[in-house]
Amino acid sequence: MHKQNTGKGLKARLDHMFTDREFFMRSHGQVRFLTISARLQKRLFYTVAAALIFWLLVTLAMMVNQLTVTSERMALAQKEAEVNSTESRVANYKASIEDVAADLKQRQDVLDQMTEQFVGEQTEAAETAAQKQADEQLFENTRKISAAFPEAARLAELEARQIKFARRLTMAAIQRTKQAEEAIRKFGLNPEKLTKNSMAAMGGPLIPFFSNKDQQLHPTLERLNLALQRMDALERTLIAIPSGKPSSTGMISSSYGYRRDPFTGGGAMHSGIDFKGPRGLPILAAAGGKVTHAGWKSGYGKTVEITHGNGLMTRYAHLSKIGVTTGQKIEQGIQLGAMGSTGRSTGTHLHFEVRLNGRAINPRPFLEANSDVLKIKAIARQRASSPKRTESGADRG
Template identity: 55%
Template sequence: MSLKAKMADWKSRLAGWFVDREFFMRSNGQVRFIRISAQLQRRVATVVGSVVGVWLIITLGMMVNQLSVSFERSMLSAKQERVESAEERVAKYRESIDEVADDLETRQKMVEDAVEQFGGDLPPAAETGTGAETADKIGAAIPEEKRLASIEARQIALAEHMTRIATIRSQKAAAAIREFGLDPKSLAVEAKEGMGGPFIPFFGKKQKQVRDPRFSRMFAALDQMNAMERALAGIPTSMPAAVGLMSSGFGYRSDPFTGGGAMHSGLDFKGPHATPILAAADGKISFAGWQGGYGNCIEITHANGLVTRYAHLSGFTVSLGQDVKRGVQIARMGSTGRSTGTHLHFEVRVNGSAINPMKFLEANPDVLEIQAVAGSSATGQSAGAQ
């Protein structure tokens, strides 16, 4: 049914409610007719409906008013409770500021120790500059935070100083690694592998995490510096034996047994039987045993993924899985395996491929000096981690 038809139906029904009506009244033998028209009925119904509607509106308004008053009283009560507890919260807030300041002072000592370890002298105190100006403004607006803001300003100055130091050292280490013909980025990635330990936030648990980007840059710069210097320190630049005679070089040569052309994948150093064989760099003994033509053989895997191999040995002084430092004795010179006499066969391998060890053993003195600094830093970090 359409809307128009429905409206017409309701209109006809409503019209049926209000029709002309006649009433008969008998009085003293006479009959009278009282007629009430449909129009009058509609008027009376309208008046009654209006009165009822007004009464309902007034009643509803009174109820709404009572609810509004009740709500306002409830809000006022809650506000009074908040006001009453405000002093307690301010006291707790001030206690929290004291805890944060104490925590920052502890972290301050850690940052200063790091600067002394990696960056030498401490920079001047942050009495001027943007950090100090910010601390003064915070102290004027919120006296309770003056102490905290001053400490943080000092830490920001130290963070910027450390970032500069770490960036310079990373660049020097990367340049030194390139002198050996190696890729600094790939070695730095490998140097980050095999790391772990529990998470201890540098800025403590009580205070909010420091979100200043200068701290993020400092952490990134220190991480990059550590990776580069570990990679540089792991490059084998120390002589594997205290001998001065190299009997065979790297590359193609005439095979000592057959006389035919052959590829020699390392350097041969001739010396007396049982001459001490030394680790060319810090690392871990990843192989110690017999290996075909190499005879008694030791392999050391270094922090940057490089591997050094020492062959034809007469005996071992280390065991599998042992950590060794640069220059310590790992074996004794011999003539085991495919060998014509007592000597050391020394190899350097990257990703399984042999490369000429001479580029490492004949490194520029300036490069070796940078490597010595990197090695001492890496040793200090390892000791601290333990």
């Protein structure tokens, strides 16, 4: 009964607030009446209130997500500090030197596998003040362990070297990740959006690092593993971005954007760049990928389309002949066909398009990549195609 009375009382107060209101306006001797009904006032009030509540909920969700990510990072750092502390390591050595030796051997196997799979030759990273302080603490811990257990001195030194190596490798991976991010942005693309799907699409059979199921990955190796996974995703994304010229000719007959249509004379959107050249001039793949269309396409004539991953696709149109087939996997620079004038065309040329998630974007940034960007891409391509990495079974299922 009390709840019903409360509800009726609230409704009565709202009804009292939102009553029909009339406004009088006088202009040039004429009086006009403007009526705003109570129903319209209520609708406006509820709309504004709902929008405000929605905004507050979205803001709260973003804050909670940020706090969760921050807390996870802090927890990992704290866990790493605890595992690497003098007390924890002394207790491990005291329990069983044989077990520690076996653990260190397994850890070395993990480091070797990670190095071959993701990096190849280690990249030198700049040593920070925090890194120097961590190394000094690591050296001090090793000295204390060696003093307390002389028979474990060599193992303690080996463990310290492994942790130091893993940290250096993590810094190198972070450095290469930043270089890849910067290179992707210079193409006018967002690295976070491009790698979102590739980071989520991972699978394959479970091959644990350790034979003991109860044994977890060392926090230092866990941090290294995360850094290497992100570096791998970004460098693979960078490799897939078109950067090679689709033709040896440098004559551009029509640029990307609005232009006068050559057939109708009216304004129209040109979704690519036209390269003018002789009939039969080789047409080359701007990046590696999979041929998803090789044949006739309305308006484009004989056309080849290559899907590069992460939503990127390149289109090569008006060809005189096609030299690839649908489903074929190709590398950058492979000849796709020859220049022609098939389809809706006024003369021999190549129509080149770059599309992102089905939407045409300006190809010029991809064709004008500077030498620094191409160098970073070449290093990433060399790492991805190295024999060691292929043998290590780094392909994702």
